[in-house]
Amino acid sequence: MEALQPESANALDVRHLSVAFTNRTSRGRRRAFRAVDDVSIAVGRGEIVGIVGESGSGKSTLAMSVAGLRRPTEGEIRVAGEPLARTMSRSQRAAVQVVFQDPLNSLDPRQSIGSGLAELRTLHPDRTRWATDEEILARVGLPTEVLNRLPRQISGGQAQRVSIARALLLRPEIVVADEPTSALDVLVQAQILKLLRELQERDNLTILMISHNLAVVEAVCDRVYVMLNGRVVEEGASRQVLGDPQNAYTQRLVRSLPRLPDSAWREES
Amino acid sequence: MIGIRLAAILGRAAATLLLAVTIAFLLTRISGDPARAMLGDNATADQLSTMHAQLGLDRPLVAQYLSFIGDLARGDLGTSLRYGEANLDLIVDRSTYSVQLASVAIVIAVLLGVPLGVIAALREGGLVDRVASAAALLGQSIPLFWLGQMLVLLFAVNWGLLPAGQATGVSSLVLPAITLAMLPLAHIARLTRSGMSEVMRSAFVMAARARGLPSWRIVLVHALRSAALPVVTVVGLQLGVLISSAVAVELVFAWPGLGSLATEAVERRDFPLVQAVVVAGAAALVLINLTVDILYTVIDPRVRDGRS
Numbered sequence: 001m002e003a004l005q006p007e008s009a010n011a012l013d014v015r016h017l018s019v020a021f022t023n024r025t026s027r028g029r030r031r032a033f034r035a036v037d038d039v040s041i042a043v044g045r046g047e048i049v050g051i052v053g054e055s056g057s058g059k060s061t062l063a064m065s066v067a068g069l070r071r072p073t074e075g076e077i078r079v080a081g082e083p084l085a086r087t088m089s090r091s092q093r094a095a096v097q098v099v100f101q102d103p104l105n106s107l108d109p110r111q112s113i114g115s116g117l118a119e120l121r122t123l124h125p126d127r128t129r130w131a132t133d134e135e136i137l138a139r140v141g142l143p144t145e146v147l148n149r150l151p152r153q154i155s156g157g158q159a160q161r162v163s164i165a166r167a168l169l170l171r172p173e174i175v176v177a178d179e180p181t182s183a184l185d186v187l188v189q190a191q192i193l194k195l196l197r198e199l200q201e202r203d204n205l206t207i208l209m210i211s212h213n214l215a216v217v218e219a220v221c222d223r224v225y226v227m228l229n230g231r232v233v234e235e236g237a238s239r240q241v242l243g244d245p246q247n248a249y250t251q252r253l254v255r256s257l258p259r260l261p262d263s264a265w266r267e268e269s
Numbered sequence: 270m271i272g273i274r275l276a277a278i279l280g281r282a283a284a285t286l287l288l289a290v291t292i293a294f295l296l297t298r299i300s301g302d303p304a305r306a307m308l309g310d311n312a313t314a315d316q317l318s319t320m321h322a323q324l325g326l327d328r329p330l331v332a333q334y335l336s337f338i339g340d341l342a343r344g345d346l347g348t349s350l351r352y353g354e355a356n357l358d359l360i361v362d363r364s365t366y367s368v369q370l371a372s373v374a375i376v377i378a379v380l381l382g383v384p385l386g387v388i389a390a391l392r393e394g395g396l397v398d399r400v401a402s403a404a405a406l407l408g409q410s411i412p413l414f415w416l417g418q419m420l421v422l423l424f425a426v427n428w429g430l431l432p433a434g435q436a437t438g439v440s441s442l443v444l445p446a447i448t449l450a451m452l453p454l455a456h457i458a459r460l461t462r463s464g465m466s467e468v469m470r471s472a473f474v475m476a477a478r479a480r481g482l483p484s485w486r487i488v489l490v491h492a493l494r495s496a497a498l499p500v501v502t503v504v505g506l507q508l509g510v511l512i513s514s515a516v517a518v519e520l521v522f523a524w525p526g527l528g529s530l531a532t533e534a535v536e537r538r539d540f541p542l543v544q545a546v547v548v549a550g551a552a553a554l555v556l557i558n559l560t561v562d563i564l565y566t567v568i569d570p571r572v573r574d575g576r577s
Binding site: 088120123170 | 471477480482491
């Protein structure tokens with residue numbers, strides 16, 4: 001097996017990104033709503049960067065835009081220096097991989113794990129040749145037996161490992177992890193976080209992690225952006241931002257959001 | 270597990286068939302004296318009692334029922350009073366036409382309804398979706414006998430493009446099959462649209478898009494397979510609806526199928542034939558539902574494992 005990441009500049013550069021939705025008022029008038037408003041972020045190679053904020057802050061919309069699943073209204077997204085086209089090519093899609101919140105529902109219920117990997121190999125033969133199915137499963141701590149299983153025949157934690165394996169197989173420039181542990185129980189959460197940390201340290205994997213769990217972000221992320229009403233209100237090293245928040249909203253967020261004792265995560269990871 | 274499920278499906282089918290057959294038997298008895306219905310109000314007592322004896326109606330109801338069930342078990346559906354032939358032979362003969370018509374109709378309904386539903390779901394809220402949804406609603410609302418007559422007027426009488434009816438060749442199948450397909454087509458299109466629209470919003474479809482799968486593959490290989498299960502059920506159920514819809518369509522197009530046979534039997538007061546056609550129709554419905562149940566078990570692994 002080779003290393004996952006080639007060397008170069010930032011894995012992700014988001015510049016002045018805005019994403020607007022249009023809905024109708026009770027009087028039937030069209031109204032534009034900016035879910036993401038002039039946001040700029042950067043993620044260096046091999047970094048784990050967190051995006052935190054309460055529900056509706058725009059963090060998931062930002063993540064979906066980076067993954068090409070939501071079209072931006074304004075601004076630019078560059079992956080490894082290359083601007084993402086409005087209609088992303090297959091190789092651009094492969095460069096940004098997503099690990100979704102609900103691992104079991106993010107796998108086709110009628111497709112075996114092995115068949116899912118085979119499908120990726122057919123679609124991206126050049127990107128996937130670097131590792132066999134057995135090797136990629138071993139990298140995320142799964143036995144080869146899961147290849148013949150359907151998603152309903154594996155646990156939530158295993159399903160999330162399969163999602164991560166699928167993402168790794170494509171040798172992405174960046175993995176967008178949208179609340180990757182929130183649907184899992186605490187013990188499995190810790191195992192998945194430990195795996196992500198290992199992959200970052202061993203393979204120089206770049207991760208943009210969306211989470212509302214500050215303990216998760218503090219334990220795993222190198223840097224963090226705090227979002228409120230579609231805007232970034234504070235950024236910096238995660239320990240600094242979450243340990244000594246400067247912005248009033250971040251201070252409120254740190255005080256109000258559920259947070260496990262720091263030691264609980266550190267012992268597991 | 271699958272053996273137990275199949276046994277349960279077969280048991281349920283047998284019970285449903287017995288219930289349907291019993292209702293068919295009772296309905297022909299409680300709707301008046303069949304002998305008087307056949308012979309008319311001027312029939313003499315002697316004529317009535319001869320007819321009663323001929324039809325076995327002079328025996329107690331339970332005895333009649335048991336011998337009816339016994340005959341059915343031996344495959345004996347009785348003899349038609351009008352044709353003087355075994356009802357089973359008549360039904361088999363006419364069924365060929367009905368099966369031909371229903372098969373072509375259901376193929377038209379699936380081949381047009383599924384793509385229409387998929388396109389509408391992919392363009393949700395757009396012009397195509399609104400036009401397709403309106404067309405589907407219209408298709409479900411139009412009375413078949415009216416639609417059939419309009420098609421005859423336009424394509425047979427005015428433009429002379431297709432025959433107006435009767436089983437005279439492949440071309441004579443076109444208009445009745447289109448008419449009969451309208452209802453299931455609309456139903457299948459609506460169901461496919463709602464199923465696909467739900468699946469297209471699901472996490473695994475988003476994940477497939479994020480992995481760079483081409484749209485056609487996401488739609489045809491992943492999403493449609495998930496949305497297909499209720500469609501399979503409806504196709505099965507619509508085959509049942511087709512059997513009853515066929516009565517009107519066969520009348521309009523003078524199509525010599527089971528529907529026409531049933532209408533003739535009622536008009537001629539051929540009570541054994543009416544009873545036989547009802548039993549055969551019920552058996553066909555039970556058989557269709559049985560096939561759908563088994564298909565369901567094969568298609569959906571969760572059903573196979575008894576999880577839902």
